[in-house]
Amino acid sequence: MASQPQPILPISNPNQSTLESQTSPIATPAFRQFITRLSDSARLAFSQRRAWSELIDRSAFSRPDSITEAASRIRKNLTYFRINYLTLLASVLALSLLTNPISLIVLLGLLAAWVFLYLFRPSESPLVVFGRSFTERETLGVLVVSTVVVVFLTSVGSLLISAVMVGLGIICAHGAFRVPEDLFLDEQEQSGTGLLSFISGAANSAVVAAAPIVATRV
16 A cells, blocks of 8 residues: 655745845834934934023124124124024913923824824724714814814914014024124025024925825825
């Protein structure tokens, strides 16, 4: 009686499994990647700030002779102290929000809603609230309407506008009375256009960091 052939057992290739594990991409949470990019951009920006002793040097303050000279001083000081001025503006905003905890809670809640209900929520899983399912378009519409109501139709918007105006007033007053003759700019710094260029650059960095995440939802 002929013996039955033995079944062939599958042989795994350890080199192939190792290669697959090396070539497989490492899944990184989108939220962590977004925060890492923003923190890196902020760290790079704040590394370029000027010494605060230069900002508050008493011997460098004098009254401008004309509005034209004051405008010229403001323009030069904005280019040189742009990081410090942005820090000062952010401090005024933070202080205003801390003195109004209700507005701070509302803004934090609005930011959390955008982050966790739209930006970093999986697009394949619908949002369900009180047993009702919301589509992506409905969720985005609710968030946009909520943002408009909070910013423009409540006291939060007036608080933010007031804080920004106070911060800009302090910056313009300092820039007008700070004599910039002792400030020396590099060629790369002179090519930048001051505080507004830095704000636009920071905004662009945030857009670049969030672009891959938003693109997956479109």
